[in-house]
Amino acid sequence: MLSDKAKGKQRAVSPEEERVYKSLVVRFTEGIPDLTVGIEPEETIRDVKRNIRELRPNLKDRRLRLIHSGRLLADDTELYSWITTQEERQRQSSSGEGEESSITPRSTTWLHCSVGPQMSGDEEEDDKMQTAQLKPLRGFDRLSAAGFSEQDIANIRLQFHAHSAGDYLDQEFTNDEDFDEHARMLEEQWIDSMDSAGSASLSQSTSSTSSTLLTGVLTGFFFPLYTLFFFHSTKPAVFWDDGTEHDVVGTIVFSRSMQIWIVVGVVMNFLFGIWTYFLASD
Template sequence: MADPPPEELLWLVIRFTTALPDLPLSISSPHTTPTLALKTLIRPHLPPDLANNRLRLIHGGKVLEDITSLYQSLLLKNRHPPPPLPPPPKSSNAKGKQPVRDDTGKKFDKDTRAKIYIHCSIGDVLTSEDLEQESSRAAETQEKLEENYHGNSTRSRRESTNSNSSLLPSTEPTGPRGFDRLLSTGFTQADVTSLRTTFLHHLSLTHTPDTMPHGRALLALEERWLDSSGTDAAGGDGFDDEESNSLDDMLWGNLVGFFWPLGALVWGVREDGVWTRRRMLSVATGVLVNLVFGFARLSSVRG
């Protein structure tokens, strides 16, 4: 079986919450690889005293579901494919057979934009029955994902062939998309740029840097925001989902900062990509409230 091209590979960097070094991994089929299968790939690289512990994988501030494919969990459809790697230089002095070398690490270092960091939290020790159940569930889930993926691919190719055979005109929009639509309604380019900057600021509060939408994904969000703003009642701002997410970040951030201040500062705030910026600020607020209560109690005891 031929190796998949580099642009189809998914390069992952597993960053552990303990003192273990980062673990680089490559996934050849993210559409059919569930989170459970990724855990089984991580375990052989762990020390013997941690190989049987419970693993929890976190990306973008959310715990990855065990039975969900990595393509769906990591939102790979919103990412742009990396540029193709340059061909290896040809040397006129090279003669005979060249030594076989493992270039996986070199390709991994060259394409920095293709790396996706996943945080791995190591928990309690699992029993042998739990490990066997995890392995069997990983195999079953991967088999189901492969059946669904190959079935959908075959159906898509059949529909594409039928659509090409029928001489129908293309219905793909060719006009301006997103906030650029406002240019035809009297808005200036400066107004559109200012609106887009404000929109990106709102998105940065609910997304980590590696999950920020770009390109077509960003235009789709702008389209949805314009459509929702046009159909809402007067005074609606179209950010209901973001407001609910902000309340969730503020609540959990303050609770974590108040009841777990040291762990939150050492782990969550130090590691990039675990929490959004709003949740990090809420954690800092909870830590400050904890300190205020501590000083107040200390002063009352001394008084």
């Protein structure tokens, strides 16, 4: 039998009653030494900023911006759940790529802190304004920079997600934020694929134009008289009922752009001949 004191000690070390927290290492942008803080599930970014100012008195009147994984965090974001969601998403991505999924979550997380100028007004209202200004456009929202209206973007988004419903069947979302994040990621992938296709088409067109230019100039330079025979198009003795002539079919040997560069090659050959003639006469 355990004594009451021993039972009390056993209850004190019980895992169910241990407080869940996560250790954060805050790295500042102005060369300030790193700071280690602990967060609990119910704490928000606003609470973390308050703790930083208490532990670093020289930052009491400075404006702070907390960044995790390249994303600016708003003051009302629950940091513990945010980091847990990001780590869970990374584990799912690793397991989907065939790696070991039994990865223990890291006990220490790095958080970047941007130290700004001294505060001159209400920080909360200013934070909302700064968050709206710094939040980048993602997905189809980027089309607004190209002149699309909000109604056009909403229609495009509706049509896109109606045809991509299969991408959501094997996904489980804990909240609306995860759902929106996945939707924006699909939109980004689709826009990037369209950009890649356009770049490939432009590269193909540029390569074809360069090949036509080089082939035409060399052909006109080395075979100036031979190629001119293919430029002549014979008019067929065909007339319509109203007396108009039949349209002349162009040559199929050289395209219009090829003919232009062949003429350039012929002119270069002529100029080269004149130059060599005067050079030899001197």
